[in-house]
Amino acid sequence: VWGMMAVYAGLFAYLSVARHRAFWTGRFDLGNMVQAVWSTLQGRPLETTDIAGRQFVRLGAHVDPILVLFAPLYAVWSSPEALLVAQAVIVASGALPAFWLGRRWLGDDRLALAAAAVYLLYPPLQWAVVTEFHPVTLAAPLLLYCVWAAEERRYVLLSALAVLAVLTKEQVGLTLVALGVWMIVRGPGRRYGAALAVLSLAWVAVAIMVIIPRFNAGQGSAFVGRYGYLGDDGASVLAALVTRPWDALAFAADMDRLGYVAALVLPLALLPLAAPALAAAALPELAVNVLADWPPQYSVEYHYSAVIAPLLVAASILGLARLRRLRRPAPLARLMGAPGALAACWIAVVLVAGVRLGPLPWWSWVPLGSDVRADQYRPNPRADALSRAVAMIPDGVPVSAGNHLGARLSERERVLSFPVIGEARWVVVDRRWPYVGDRLGPEIHRARVRALLARPDARVLLDEDGILVVRLGARA
Numbered sequence: 485v486w487g488m489m490a491v492y493a494g495l496f497a498y499l500s501v502a503r504h505r506a507f508w509t510g511r512f513d514l515g516n517m518v519q520a521v522w523s524t525l526q527g528r529p530l531e532t533t534d535i536a537g538r539q540f541v542r543l544g545a546h547v548d549p550i551l552v553l554f555a556p557l558y559a560v561w562s563s564p565e566a567l568l569v570a571q572a573v574i575v576a577s578g579a580l581p582a583f584w585l586g587r588r589w590l591g592d593d594r595l596a597l598a599a600a601a602v603y604l605l606y607p608p609l610q611w612a613v614v615t616e617f618h619p620v621t622l623a624a625p626l627l628l629y630c631v632w633a634a635e636e637r638r639y640v641l642l643s644a645l646a647v648l649a650v651l652t653k654e655q656v657g658l659t660l661v662a663l664g665v666w667m668i669v670r671g672p673g674r675r676y677g678a679a680l681a682v683l684s685l686a687w688v689a690v691a692i693m694v695i696i697p698r699f700n701a702g703q704g705s706a707f708v709g710r711y712g713y714l715g716d717d718g719a720s721v722l723a724a725l726v727t728r729p730w731d732a733l734a735f736a737a738d739m740d741r742l743g744y745v746a747a748l749v750l751p752l753a754l755l756p757l758a759a760p761a762l763a764a765a766a767l768p769e770l771a772v773n774v775l776a777d778w779p780p781q782y783s784v785e786y787h788y789s790a791v792i793a794p795l796l797v798a799a800s801i802l803g804l805a806r807l808r809r810l811r812r813p814a815p816l817a818r819l820m821g822a823p824g825a826l827a828a829c830w831i832a833v834v835l836v837a838g839v840r841l842g843p844l845p846w847w848s849w850v851p852l853g854s855d856v857r858a859d860q861y862r863p864n865p866r867a868d869a870l871s872r873a874v875a876m877i878p879d880g881v882p883v884s885a886g887n888h889l890g891a892r893l894s895e896r897e898r899v900l901s902f903p904v905i906g907e908a909r910w911v912v913v914d915r916r917w918p919y920v921g922d923r924l925g926p927e928i929h930r931a932r933v934r935a936l937l938a939r940p941d942a943r944v945l946l947d948e949d950g951i952l953v954v955r956l957g958a959r960a
Contacts (some may be wrong), residue, residue, distance in 0.1 A: 485583045485600045492604045493576040496613045499843075499861055500568035503614060504891070506864040508857075509564070511890025511901055512922035514616040516542070517551060518564045519894040524555045526897075535921045537904040539897075544700030545707075547654035547691040548619035564891060567617040575613050578625030578794065579603050581632035585798060588635060589805040590823075598827035599801045603628070605834045606797060607751055607842040608789035614843050620653040621790040627659060628794035631762070634667055639676050646680060654691035654705075658768035659791055660684035669761050692718065710776040736774045744774065744782040748789065748796060751837030753830065756796045758803030766795035784841060785856060804830070866916075869948045873912050876945060876953050884908040887919035903932035909957045911936060915950035 503509060516532055520542045523531040530542040530551060543549065557566055579600040586599030603609070612621045626649040633642035650657045661684045667677025696705050704718050713735060714724040725732055748770075749756055756763035769791040773781040780786040808820045819826055838844070839853045845861045847853035864870070874892045877883050882898035884905045889912050893899055900906050901921045902913045913936075918929030936942060936954060946953035 489576040493573045496572040497569040502861045507888045508860040509891040510887040515891040515894035521558045522895045537900045537906045541699040550651040578628045581628040592823040594823045594827045598830045603797045607838045608784040609793040612787040612790040615787050618787045623652040624790045624794045631798045657684040657688035662765035710778045741774045741782045747784045751834045752800040753833045755803035756799035759799040763799035766792045873951045882908040883910045886913045911954040
């Protein structure tokens, strides 16, 4: 298991760093996390520049104060790559509780080893690791450790792990509510499970109703707009879910969202369905995703499945344990009674799913293999020009930058997202990556670049392969 963890951490750290060096990471989201951690080291905890150019504490967007814990690492290794490598190592550690749960529930070290391999090979989790850096991705190993600690009745350790998990994002507490309910249903630890559920729900309420408005000028979460078909604010969305659930169900029952659910359970051979109570702990986060009117949330190719992944992996382990105890047809009984063959089949299923759905660029060489973003890990032929553009920007000065360039310029107090310029006197932008804030908008981007170059105080210091570095205020 330790060997698999080392290979996984090394491989995914390499891929994440390669993607960053090829300029495929963005101001949103890697640069945003870098600025929050860097600002913490400067004595301004979690301060960032938002997409509109406003300085604010990141807690007004997402309640993920676990970022503060990365400040000591960043003090030693002052690079965005530090966060990417740390993420790969931390997620890899989740193989340990997967192995421990496999040993406990399946009673065989070969199957326990397969459980650890399934966790590491699970495509949605792999996508989360290579997609920038997000605090919520760290919830994956933490939640799997929570399931293991609950089974072992190590409640002090479970409490510490649960606290860390809820600090990765405001709604992670809903998953812990469901996990507490699972503990109640399962039997042992009923009293602790009830306390975990109540306290986790209370934290979610505080995070959403108190902390976010406190750091967002009295406003609720900006992300509630992704549920605008249900209401204008969090309260109306919640009311609609209670009074008009059929609207939400109709919205969620389209092919893309059903395909997303299939991509979550098929790589695990449908085994989570054999442990429905534990699999149900993933339902709060699944609902958050499939009800959103934002396609990345119901795709396994982003970080939004990081909270779902550990619960489904744990449920697949428990589900397999239950299937092995049931009466079965003779061929299936022989397979279930042969741990080595069963382990090989289990790993083969998730491995084949990874070939079709996963992020590893080498799968593009396999017939029907995934080629999604496969080119992003190769050296970017424009990387040298992009690096020269970034190197021209002085340290510490306010800068307006395109999204992919902004990831390299976030170790400063003010970093604005083009076309927002504000007080910045340095602008670096790429015509061939026409980002408007954090989304592509070619027409608006072209118009804003023309307006930038038409300014009488604009002096072009670099114009190479579509990359512009412009100095403002250089002449009257």
